[in-house]
Each structure stands twice: as structure tokens, then as C-alpha cells.
Amino acid sequence: MVSTTNDSLEGALTTQSTHRPLLGMTQAELTDWVQTQGQPTYRGKQLHQWIYGKGARSLADITVFPKTWRQTMEQVSVGRSEIHHRSIAPDQTVKFLLRLDDGHIIEAVGIPTEKRLTVCVSSQVGCPMACDFCATGKGGFIRNLATHEIVDQVLTVQEDFAQRVSNIVFMGMGEPLINAHNVVQAVKCLNQDIGIGQRSITISTVGIPGQIRRLAQHNLQVTLAVSLHASNQPLRTQLIPSAQQYPLKDLLDECREYVAITGRRVTFEYVLLAGLNDCEDHAVELSQLLRGFQSHVNLIPYNPIDEVDYQRPSRQRVNQFTDSLKAAGVAVTVRYSRGLEKDAACGQLRASKVGD
Structure with a gap:
């Protein structure tokens, strides 16, 4: 039987990932992330709108982003x-x-x-x-x-x-x-x-x-x-x-x-x-x-x-x-x-x- 009496179970079962998908991030977190990629702050709001409002499944879907940047970010997971x-x-x-x-x-x-x-x-x-x-x-x-x-x-x-x-x-x-x-x-x-x-x-x-x-x-x-x-x-x-x-x-x-x-x-x-x-x-x-x-x-x-x-x-x-x-x-x-x-x-x- 699985023990469920303390936090150790939850911690042990929590999915770990080397890259956190973008889905689930707040607008502030997305803004911080785009800045680490060398993009201007306003890209964070755009990214938030496309993920949550338009259902973007990859950065390639986000046509307001520069094409060259989208191509370099192809491996980034949105999380769909x-x-x-x-x-x-x-x-x-x-x-x-x-x-x-x-x-x-x-x-x-x-x-x-x-x-x-x-x-x-x-x-x-x-x-x-x-x-x-x-x-x-x-x-x-x-x-x-x-x-x-x-x-x-x-x-x-x-x-x-x-x-x-x-x-x-x-x-x-x-x-x-x-x-x-x-x-x-x-x-x-x-x-x-x-x-x-x-x-x-x-x-x-x-x-x-x-x-x-x-x-x-x-x-x-x-x-x-x-x-x-x-x-x-x-x-x-x-x-x-x-x-x-x-x-x-x-x-x-x-x-x-x-x-x-x-x-x-x-x-x-x-x-x-x-x-x-x-x-x-x-x-x-x-x-x-x-x-x-x-x-x-x-x-x-x-x-x-x-x-x-x-x-x-x-x-x-x-x-x-x-x-x-x-x-x-x-x-x-x-x-x-x-x-x-x-x-x-x-x-x-x-x-x-x-x-x-």
C-alpha cells in the first residue's frame, strides 16, 4: 500500500524536468524568461497572450516574434x-x-x-x-x-x-x-x-x-x-x-x-x-x-x-x-x-x- 502520511511521498512523486515548460508560468515569469533570451520586456506579455489566449503550441506559432528568434527557440517546450x-x-x-x-x-x-x-x-x-x-x-x-x-x-x-x-x-x-x-x-x-x-x-x-x-x-x-x-x-x-x-x-x-x-x-x-x-x-x-x-x-x-x-x-x-x-x-x-x-x-x- 502506498504511504500517504507526509510530504515525502509528494516530493518523491513530483515530476522533475531539466527544462520547465512555458505553460504554467505567470506573465512576470515569462517576462523574466524572454529577457534571459535577449528579448525586450514586452515580449513577455505577447508570449503570455499567445500561450493562454491563442493556444500557441510552440514558439513557431507566435508570428509576432522575429522569425530568426523563433527558429533558434524551436526546442523550447510550451508544454502542450x-x-x-x-x-x-x-x-x-x-x-x-x-x-x-x-x-x-x-x-x-x-x-x-x-x-x-x-x-x-x-x-x-x-x-x-x-x-x-x-x-x-x-x-x-x-x-x-x-x-x-x-x-x-x-x-x-x-x-x-x-x-x-x-x-x-x-x-x-x-x-x-x-x-x-x-x-x-x-x-x-x-x-x-x-x-x-x-x-x-x-x-x-x-x-x-x-x-x-x-x-x-x-x-x-x-x-x-x-x-x-x-x-x-x-x-x-x-x-x-x-x-x-x-x-x-x-x-x-x-x-x-x-x-x-x-x-x-x-x-x-x-x-x-x-x-x-x-x-x-x-x-x-x-x-x-x-x-x-x-x-x-x-x-x-x-x-x-x-x-x-x-x-x-x-x-x-x-x-x-x-x-x-x-x-x-x-x-x-x-x-x-x-x-x-x-x-x-x-x-x-x-x-x-x-x-x-
């Missing part, structure tokens, strides 16, 4: 990925398999509605948490994503849809708080350089000891979504192996600290599995756990994967669970995931063409 595969579900959700510079494949999902375009982004190649009902965890873990690899997913979806991205959810491949440094840097870049409001960004986590508290110290205005999926410790450990290291009481105490520090409520994600965690007793237990908590519960009827034989509960069972929480004063919403037919729904992401 390639679309390896693209599939569209009947509800117009689009799943993207993106090939990174080292050949690894990750997934990003574009979820359009009438008024918004949401991107579900990955934070790691694979995932070490091994949640029993999640396809990503079944494929194992390879590495953290760098800041530019996270930001690139948003730009790719935005360009493909020819529509401005309005919302971002860190609910793709990986556990964001194991890669907290790069995720926080990506949030700042998406906010300051691309112009997406922090309140329109959600960071989802299974819960890593101490990391929710550390996230609170960054004073971000993002939404924190905690993947709970069970109303008691034994059941949660059965579904989420890493929960053995992090008792439910300690997780909830840290979530309360997050609310106290940030003033932002916590969203709890709860995947409903037929006959396992969707009974009346579980709803009662869950409501007791969250009593007096500034929170909201998202109920997610299970999205099937090939590796396990869990079942999605009936709509009647979902409604009964929902009504029980409401009766106990718990704020709750049922979220039926988009992109189910193309394995692009919550819990189905994997770096393959399965389902396409």
Missing part, C-alpha cells in the same frame, strides 16, 4: 499534449485521451450544458488510492502530473469545443492532494492566467492525513469535495483501502477545521452501491456524522466498470436514501454522471480506449 483519442457520448460529453511528452496517456472530460462547459481534469497518471469501485485505481499508479500538464487539459477542451471553460473539477485520474503543490499552482494559473474564477473550481479528495488542513492554508476560494462513500469506518475501509490509515472521525475533524479556516462549506461525495451502502441505516449513520456540519452531500448512483460486480441501486432506493437525509436536515443532491456510455463518467476513467 497531443490528442491521442477522442470520443463523444450521446449527451455530447467528450472524453479525451491525451498523450504526454513521455508517452503516458491521461484522460480529461469536457461536459457541456446549455450555459456552461465543465472540464473534469486528471492530477496523476493512474491513481494509488485503489478505491474498489473505481476504474482508475485498478490500473495502478505511475506519477504525478506537472502543473503544465494539468493546465493543458483545460486549454485542450476549450479549444476543441471552441467555447470558454466555465467550471473545473479535479475529479479525473488520480488523488489531487498527493500532488497538492502542482494542483495548487495549476489552480492559481487557471484563475490568474486563463481567468476562471476559483469558486468555479472543485478539488476532490479521498482524504490524505494533514493535506486538507494544508490546503486550507492556501486561502483558495475553491470548493473542497471529499469522497466519503461510506457511513462508518469498516465499510469505508472495505471500499477505500487507504482509509485504514485515516479514521473517519479524524477525516471529519480535519474537514471541520477546513470550514473554520476558509469559511467555505465542504461537499461530501457518496457513491451509492446497491445493497452495500444504500440502506436506511446508512442514511441515518451518515446524517449523524454530518450533524451540525456546514456541508452538502452529492449522492452518485454507481457507474459500472468491468472489474467488479457492484450494482447501481434503483431510482426508488436512491430517492429513499435522499429523503432520509433531507428529513434529518442534511443538504443533499443526486448527481447522475454524464458520459456513461463512453466510460467518461465518475469512477470510469482509465487511460485506454475501453468503451469507445
Whole structure:
């Protein structure tokens, strides 16, 4: 089992590179960089506009730059990925398999509605948490994503849809708080350089000891979504192996600290599995756990994967669970995931063409 109790894991898994790609840099950093290349200061603003506003994939694309300088800078990486595969579900959700510079494949999902375009982004190649009902965890873990690899997913979806991205959810491949440094840097870049409001960004986590508290110290205005999926410790450990290291009481105490520090409520994600965690007793237990908590519960009827034989509960069972929480004063919403037919729904992401 992967140890996630301190910063050593995050440091050990962070991608190192001899050359930092330009994507992910602020305008000030880009200005400093062009000056080191012997270019005037104003080139930094131009570079920033072309990378974030026009989606430049190489310096050769930036026609306002002198041709001779562009030719000498051909090996400089902007940090964009390639679309390896693209599939569209009947509800117009689009799943993207993106090939990174080292050949690894990750997934990003574009979820359009009438008024918004949401991107579900990955934070790691694979995932070490091994949640029993999640396809990503079944494929194992390879590495953290760098800041530019996270930001690139948003730009790719935005360009493909020819529509401005309005919302971002860190609910793709990986556990964001194991890669907290790069995720926080990506949030700042998406906010300051691309112009997406922090309140329109959600960071989802299974819960890593101490990391929710550390996230609170960054004073971000993002939404924190905690993947709970069970109303008691034994059941949660059965579904989420890493929960053995992090008792439910300690997780909830840290979530309360997050609310106290940030003033932002916590969203709890709860995947409903037929006959396992969707009974009346579980709803009662869950409501007791969250009593007096500034929170909201998202109920997610299970999205099937090939590796396990869990079942999605009936709509009647979902409604009964929902009504029980409401009766106990718990704020709750049922979220039926988009992109189910193309394995692009919550819990189905994997770096393959399965389902396409």
C-alpha cells in the first residue's frame, strides 16, 4: 500500500524536468524568461497572450516574434499534449485521451450544458488510492502530473469545443492532494492566467492525513469535495483501502477545521452501491456524522466498470436514501454522471480506449 502520511511521498512523486515548460508560468515569469533570451520586456506579455489566449503550441506559432528568434527557440517546450483519442457520448460529453511528452496517456472530460462547459481534469497518471469501485485505481499508479500538464487539459477542451471553460473539477485520474503543490499552482494559473474564477473550481479528495488542513492554508476560494462513500469506518475501509490509515472521525475533524479556516462549506461525495451502502441505516449513520456540519452531500448512483460486480441501486432506493437525509436536515443532491456510455463518467476513467 502506498504511504500517504507526509510530504515525502509528494516530493518523491513530483515530476522533475531539466527544462520547465512555458505553460504554467505567470506573465512576470515569462517576462523574466524572454529577457534571459535577449528579448525586450514586452515580449513577455505577447508570449503570455499567445500561450493562454491563442493556444500557441510552440514558439513557431507566435508570428509576432522575429522569425530568426523563433527558429533558434524551436526546442523550447510550451508544454502542450497531443490528442491521442477522442470520443463523444450521446449527451455530447467528450472524453479525451491525451498523450504526454513521455508517452503516458491521461484522460480529461469536457461536459457541456446549455450555459456552461465543465472540464473534469486528471492530477496523476493512474491513481494509488485503489478505491474498489473505481476504474482508475485498478490500473495502478505511475506519477504525478506537472502543473503544465494539468493546465493543458483545460486549454485542450476549450479549444476543441471552441467555447470558454466555465467550471473545473479535479475529479479525473488520480488523488489531487498527493500532488497538492502542482494542483495548487495549476489552480492559481487557471484563475490568474486563463481567468476562471476559483469558486468555479472543485478539488476532490479521498482524504490524505494533514493535506486538507494544508490546503486550507492556501486561502483558495475553491470548493473542497471529499469522497466519503461510506457511513462508518469498516465499510469505508472495505471500499477505500487507504482509509485504514485515516479514521473517519479524524477525516471529519480535519474537514471541520477546513470550514473554520476558509469559511467555505465542504461537499461530501457518496457513491451509492446497491445493497452495500444504500440502506436506511446508512442514511441515518451518515446524517449523524454530518450533524451540525456546514456541508452538502452529492449522492452518485454507481457507474459500472468491468472489474467488479457492484450494482447501481434503483431510482426508488436512491430517492429513499435522499429523503432520509433531507428529513434529518442534511443538504443533499443526486448527481447522475454524464458520459456513461463512453466510460467518461465518475469512477470510469482509465487511460485506454475501453468503451469507445
